[in-house]
Amino acid sequence: MDRVEQIGDAAIEVLAAEGMRGLTHRAVDRAAGLPLGSTSYYARTRAALLELTIRRITTLDQVEAPIPAGGLAEAVAGYVHDAITAGRTRMLARYEFALESTRRPELRAAYDEGGRHIRRRAAEVLAALGSADPGRHATLVVDWMDGTIFGALAGASEPPSFESLVTSAREVLAGIGLG
Structure with a gap:
């Protein structure tokens, strides 16, 4: 699994557990077990994080x-x-x-x-x-x-x-x- 998939999977977990407000770069880093800042490297903005997450859901589906x-x-x-x-x-x-x-x-x-x-x-x-x-x-x-x-x-x-x-x-x- 590559890093973007790992981040996407962790974002799905965070979103399901904490809702849309809980979906933050830091929360995804923690859920993925990555150093702080890792998610923001791949998805600089909240909009980019949302896009990465919905694309991962779509790919898995x-x-x-x-x-x-x-x-x-x-x-x-x-x-x-x-x-x-x-x-x-x-x-x-x-x-x-x-x-x-x-x-x-x-x-x-x-x-x-x-x-x-x-x-x-x-x-x-x-x-x-x-x-x-x-x-x-x-x-x-x-x-x-x-x-x-x-x-x-x-x-x-x-x-x-x-x-x-x-x-x-x-x-x-x-x-x-x-x-």
Whole structure:
């Protein structure tokens, strides 16, 4: 892992734990275990630190998943379950950016590109599996996933079990003719 990735990962941790106000160069240096001033060498301003962080989130999100040979509901449920368990920190950071990007147009483009990538990939998978309207169906499935993740992380609902997520994913997929 290079230094910029290390700083980006630490910034994600800080952002998830302390929110947007807690994301400072010094906090990132401490979280990364780097000498003070290291983060500011790579991201001179707060805007540059925010840009570095959202780019790291976007990069981590762009891991390509193969089209599932079977078990689409299980794959969808697995993504959601991972996001509320092992991937919790990155999702919390992403939600912090979702709100911040409504006030900072310079972050909006990077945040939106990450969302477009996820929807494009979902549309490719759904098209390969026979969706009659992959773009619209991808939006529906991704919005269900995002709402479920947000509810679990924000405490609006009890975090669902993997089995419960599979059942719900099957119902969503059946609604678009893929269940």
